[in-house]
Each structure stands twice: as C-alpha cells, then as structure tokens.
Amino acid sequence: MPFEGTITSIHQMTPRVKQFVIEADREFEFDPGQHTTVQFERDEPGEDEDEQVVRPYTPTSTPAANTFTLAIKRYDDGTASVYMHDRDPGDIVTFGDLDGNLTLRNADEDVVFVSTGTGITPMMAMLKQYLETGTGEVQFFYGEKTQEDLMYRETLDQLVTEHDRLSVVYSLSEEDWVGPTGHVQTHLEDRLDGLERDFYVCGVPQMVVDTKDHLADLGVPDDRVFSEGWEEGEIEE
Template identity: 80%
Template structure:
C-alpha cells in the first residue's frame, strides 16, 4: 500500500547523484537489497490527463527504524529522477512497500558483489548486512565511467579499512587512472583465486547478462549467482 513519507535530508554524492534520507510514521519493513517505489502524478499532454508515475529505488541502509536512504541519479530525460532531484528537505513524497528478489542468501558463504552505476545501491545494503552477520570473505567490484561518478567511495574505503575480510576494486571505463579500467566484470578472475563463492550482480541489464555469462564460462554454478532476475528479458540477442 502506498504511504506518505518526508524527506529529512538531501546530500549531493556526485555531480549527478543525490542521497535522500526519508522518514515515515512507521518502521520500514524490508530485507537489505530490496527496493521501494516513488509514486507521483504528472500531466500527460498527449492524453490530456494525469499520468501515474511509479519508479523503483533501492534502500542503501539496513532495516531497523523509520528511516531509509535512497541514492538517485538524475537523468536529463528521466521523469522520476528529475522529480526527485527537484525535491527539497521537508517535502512529502509517496512511497510503495519494499520488495524485490536481490537479497543475501547465505551469510556463511564467501561473497562477491559486482555492480555498475546505481546498481551499487542494493549492494551497499547487503554489504553492510554481511559485514555485521557474515562469517567469510567479501570482494566488492564496482564499475563507473570516471572517478567523480564513483558513489559511496569514502564509505567503501572506510569499511575496507575496518574489515580485513573486505576488498574493494573500482574499475573505470572512460578514464585513465592508476587502477583497473574497462568493464568491471572483466577483472573478476584477476582478483579471485577461488571462485567457490556466492555472486551478487546488479547494474544495467547488458552488464548483468554479460557478467552471468562470464561467470558461467568460469564454471560458477547458476545457483551461486544472484540478480533481480528480469535482466535477461531486457537484452536482445
């Protein structure tokens, strides 16, 4: 059921990404990795009536309170992203219940997170959960175009400093730098000697499909690779 919530804080993370802290009257009930939906109406000049807009965004915090954080990238031609970037602290918005398939399956297994762009948002929540409850090693791969677009870099670097079981790899596709470049999924076997792990993948559909194909070629069983599950249908052969 849709419900009202209030934006209590807005922080610019990168030139095109803002993080919103949103509070509601009741405690948010969800598993790390799940998403809510932002809902609003806009004028549809073609139809001459209001259009209901519903867009999913993943909470980057872990549950346990009346607050969630959403990191939203603005796309110039986007509807919901532009709407959210025009909000101000104190504004009321309408959200939907949280749900989704991308959640931690087993905290006793070593895990690998592979993401690009805003696909990092569910990974941040699951990473925090795993560092609290997990018993194994964590490898975090994150791909972006350039350094200024890297989300949660300070947080990830701090977590890697605090947890010796966590290693973070950034790969940039449009900037030459001292670190890895190109597609982030191309670096998986270069950093992992042992592929007997659970893999969590999130990003644009083509990246998810390519990563799953790569893991399959490396001999990782399908039941050790987790994504939202709808990406294959979005990519044409």
C-alpha cells in the same frame, strides 16, 4: 500499500547523484537489497487524467524502524529522477512497499558483489548486512565511467580500513588512472583467490547478463549467482 515519507536531508554525492534520507510515516520491514517505488502524478498537457508514475529505487541502508536512504542519479530525460532531484528537505513523497529478489542468501558463505552505476545501491545495503552478520570474506567490485562518478567511494574506503575481510576493486571504463579499467567483470578471475563463493550482480541489464555469462564460462554454478532475475528479458537480440 503505499506510504508517505518526509525527506529529512539531501546530500550531493556526485555531480549527478543525490542521497535522500527519508523518514516514513510508519514502521516497515524489508530485506537489504529489496527496492521501493517512488510514486507521483505527472501532469500531461492535453490529457484528461494525470499520468501515474511509478519507478523503483533501492535503499542503501539496512532496516532501521521508519528511516531509509536512497541514492538517485538524475537523467535529463528521466521522469522520476528529475522529480526527486527537484525535491527539498521537508517535502513529502509517496513510496511503495519494499520488494524484490536480490537479497543475501547465505551469510556463512564467502561473497562477491559486482555492480555498475546505480546498481551499487542494493549492494551497499547487502554489504552492510554481510559485515554485520556474515562470517566469510567479501569482495566488492564496482564499475563506473570516471572517478567523479563513483558513488559511496569514501564509505567503501572507510569500510575497508575497518574490516580486514573486505576488499574493494574499482574499475573505470572512460578514464585512464592507476587502477583497473574496462568492464569490471573482466577483473574477477584476476582479483579473486578461487571462485567457490556466492556472487551478487546488479547494473544495467546487459552488464548483468554479460557478467552471468562470464561467470558461467569460468565454471561458477548458476545456483551461486544472484540477480533480480528479469534482466535477460530486457536484452534485445
């Protein structure tokens, strides 16, 4: 059932991404990696009824009573992203129950998280869970256009200093810099010491499909690669 949440703080993470801290009106449970939905009525000029807008967003936090965080990128032609970026602390927003297939399967296995853009949001929640409960090595691959676009870079860099078993690779597709460039998934075999581990992938559908195909070409079994599972249906032939 939908529930209401009050925005308690807003932080500008990048020029186009804001982080929202939400205090819900009830306690709830979810697995890190699952998503909620932002729900609101949009006025449609000339229409008799308002349009119901429902858009998914994934908390970057692990479960904590009735509080969670969302990182939302604004798209000028977006509906829900513009709506959220126009909110202020104290505003009340309607959310849907948390659900989804992208969750940590086995905390005893070495893991690799591969994400681009706002696909990092479920990965941040699962990474925090893994560092709390996991027993193996964890590699975090994150692709963006430029350094300015990197979300949670300070958090990730801090986690690396705190956890010897964590390594992070950033790859930029539209900026020359000292680090890796191009599609982030192309750096997997060069940066990993073996492929016997679980892979979690999230980003735009084409990236997810390409990464899963790339892992298959490298010999990684399908049952060790996890995504939301709907991405193939979004790719135009």
